[in-house]
Amino acid sequence: MSTPPPALPPVRTAVVGLGWVARSVWLPRLLNSPAFTVTAAVDPDERGRAAVTGPEGAGPTGLSVLASVAGLDPAEVDLAVVAVPNHLHCAVACELLTKGIAVFLEKPVCLTSQEAERLAAAERAGGTVLLAGSAARHRADVRGLYRAAERLGEVRHIELAWVRARGVPDRGGWFTRRSLAGGGALVDLGWHLLDIAAPLLGTAAFRHAIGTVSADFITRASSRAAWRDDDNDAEGEGEGAGEGAGEGAGDAAGRGGTDVEDTARGFLVTDDGRSVALHASWASHEAVDTTRVTVDGSAGSATLRCTFGFSPNRLDESVLTRTAEGTTRRLAVPAERVGAEYDRQLALLPGLLHDPAAQGRAIAEARRTIGAIERVYTSARAVQEVRESAPV
Template sequence: MSTTVSLGVVGLGFMGRTHADNAVEFGHDVIAGADVVAETREAFAGDYGAATYESFEEMYDSEELDAVAVSTPNAFHEPAVVAALERGYDVLCEKPLADDLAGAERIAAAAADSEGFCMVNFHNRLSTAAEVFTEYQAEGRFGEITHVDADYVRRRGIPGVGSWFTEKELSGGGAVVDIGVHAIDFALYLMEYPEVEEVFAVTRTEFGHREDYVDPGDWYDETDDAVFDVEDSATAMIRCGDDRTISLEVTWAANQPDSTEFLARGTEAGATLELGGEELTIHEAGRQGTDHLVDATVSEGSIDHAGWAGSDRLFLEGVAAGEAPEMNTVEQGLSVQRVIDAIYRSAESGTCVAVGDERRDDAA
């Protein structure tokens, strides 16, 4: 890559530092950062030699940037992303696009009018198993994928109560917004992003308020003024065009084993793979010699720059080339946000709801 990208980071916590580290690793310049916490700004400035600002507006007005990575709590994605796009910057936005559908729609509209592009950090697509799957899919090995079982289950994994993750005003939701967004995106990705038509869902809060909550991994860390007003699990059935379906199970806490397994069922073959994993098992049937079943496991391979590093590299290469990446587009991020919105509307109403901007009011 011959062009060095000048990157600004909005939100200087763990993910902001991850984006900064990857940018430096790939030979780019982290020249500025913005965060409301003074101590966080000071540490970032010291570690990266970057100018820091309390507000993203001040950073945008003061610095000559090529691109921005936005990694704030969900409620603050929209103003930071829209303002960057209005200035023509390319933007990497953490998932989900926003804390609600209206905010995501405004981001998508700003991206459509901008000289820059917006990419969503759906990093689980950048994995060995996913790349092998999509190559075989392009060759027609699976036929048409008609159903996906999508699991993102933590047996015990509620993020720290008192953090923004468990406060709806800052996050927009609980397990569905935090980890369900990855499962929804990945399932749609395996199906080549069909139009989603209807959703039936149930959300539950079964563990977040319990005083006897068992937390072997020390995720929880409740404080006296902790807020927990979101769901900790959800079950959904998602119907796409041509009656293709997704069965979704998402939990921060449940009395069942951890799972990030996805099972894609095709008309010619199926596949099992882990979210962000390396191993892929293909399920087929044959008549050679005699009728038989075949389970073929693809292993012993790995792609370069998987996960967060792969996503950052894809974004920065797009910025340097002046071309929006074809993966992880803002339109796909908006599609995922519409499904999240439908999950919550269905859970509230107790009925199946239509998905899509133009049908939202009629379905509510």
């Protein structure tokens, strides 16, 4: 009779960045999980620290509340969950990795291909691991889509769309400023969409990428995300590009401090001839927030319709169908509460920290994702430059 593997000790965890995603998603789950012990919380902003400690300045028992990651000791911290604004992801993660502290980094993992290489170097230098925080592929309905895709033969084409009726985050704050966020809906929602496509595409690189961006909704008060408290939040949402990201979306000064897109569309082709159509929108003409993923294969197709994220303006249920030889059949999808994918992803982290094969894996996927995003923005910028130079 085989002996079960010994139970792993609780992961001593620091939470870095105490904004919306940390307070609403990660801290409650970490504090309630016996697999983790939250030992530290870090935020340079006094308001962020106060949100954890409360009015009396006392946080949960054993929790150190710090203003900088410089105060984190790798002898006392196994993992840092990093949920800072996008433009700080690379710098903060590199500092922690170089110290030898493993990092679970909220998406987007990086904003440029150059940042991806900096993260890879820091991971190697510290002899530890970078893990990526993009939870959508851990949803029960997405896992059902993956199972359905196993019966579709060779994957030929994937359509990825996450279109919100209204859901512009932090309008006029860092989330809608290209220098701080790296881009708009493409970086925020598009990263999730490309992440769920990764298991279906394998390791093939993108050979071609074109795209467009627009910003028709971003300054409308009615398009703002209703489930966030952005007026009192200095951080970002974990539902979250390269240089030039968001160009073509308009001038910041003319849009109340916003210079990113609310909508992006792209078309990608891999080295082995498969295609990906991408549509990411923070706001639209639609009635409800809808995510749609279709996988076309040589032996059939499968489509998932659902709503990603925490928006209350969502479809009533997830619907997964498979079509082959003219017949469409609905497949069973287990119901789950909103946010269950984050619990599922968190449960995997202790094992990944002890998996030698995990090192470099997140970076490899991030390289491909940010490379595609950069090229879509480059394509959109080129079209915008032609349009602006055309005679009136």
